[in-house]
Amino acid sequence: MKKVLLIEDEKNMSKFIDLELRHESFAVTVAFEGYDGLHMALSEDWDLILLDIMLPGLDGLEICRRIRMHKQTPIIMLSAKDSVMERIRGLDCGADDYLPKPFAIEELLARMRVVFRRQGGQEAKPNEISTLVFQDLSLNPETRVVQRAGEVIELTKREYDLLVMFLTHVNRVLERETLLDQVWGFEAAVDTNVVDVYVRYLRLKIDLPGQSSYIKTLRGIGYVMRK
Numbered sequence: 001m002k003k004v005l006l007i008e009d010e011k012n013m014s015k016f017i018d019l020e021l022r023h024e025s026f027a028v029t030v031a032f033e034g035y036d037g038l039h040m041a042l043s044e045d046w047d048l049i050l051l052d053i054m055l056p057g058l059d060g061l062e063i064c065r066r067i068r069m070h071k072q073t074p075i076i077m078l079s080a081k082d083s084v085m086e087r088i089r090g091l092d093c094g095a096d097d098y099l100p101k102p103f104a105i106e107e108l109l110a111r112m113r114v115v116f117r118r119q120g121g122q123e124a125k126p127n128e129i130s131t132l133v134f135q136d137l138s139l140n141p142e143t144r145v146v147q148r149a150g151e152v153i154e155l156t157k158r159e160y161d162l163l164v165m166f167l168t169h170v171n172r173v174l175e176r177e178t179l180l181d182q183v184w185g186f187e188a189a190v191d192t193n194v195v196d197v198y199v200r201y202l203r204l205k206i207d208l209p210g211q212s213s214y215i216k217t218l219r220g221i222g223y224v225m226r227k
Helices: 011-023 034-043 060-068 084-092 105-128 157-167 176-184 193-206
Strands: 003-007 027-031 048-052 075-079 097-100 132-134 137-140 145-148 151-153 215-218 222-225
Touching: 003 011, 003 034, 011 027, 011 105, 027 034, 034 060, 048 060, 048 105, 060 075, 060 084, 075 084, 075 105, 084 097, 084 193, 097 105, 132 157, 137 157, 157 176, 157 193, 157 222, 176 193, 176 222, 193 215
Parallel strands: 003 027, 003 048, 048 075, 075 097
Antiparallel strands: 132 137, 137 145, 145 151, 215 222
């Protein structure tokens, strides 16, 4: 039975989600306040965290950032805010998906299944893939350490997953839709322009001043990592 931590201060919403997930045979624990939710997230092991953004005490974005400093537990953010920038903020702090309110429970369950499938695939990778290297750029899947020219580069979870895609597909053209499906999940409520935003973030961190980017843009198509 998968363990789900629900951090949601709206009592009616939390009761609705709790009952529906229990009906689907999930073991659900609910936290109604930000600091309590963070403590529970870090003190126990969870298969998934459902995290509201607007919370008393500590908001969901900060909770997500602090969790990501210690754990890679899958996180789906729940929020009444549905603008593209709000979604980007949520994903950029380390969330695996972002679901705007109101939502049908069937959609939440579908997104949870996508996260579990993706998480299962990622758990198998460290033992199957050795250090990924392109020129002077390296990524160690076991330690999640990224370096270029010997300097460690700090990446968010989304930037890291995007870089893995490029390093495992060197010299292969990756369409925006492919990157969106593989990194965000095909049911993620984001547009392909989010890919452009994150490629820009990634370039700012891995590129060296005065040198051309390892990630090339193919206008109207997508991106490719090559010399």
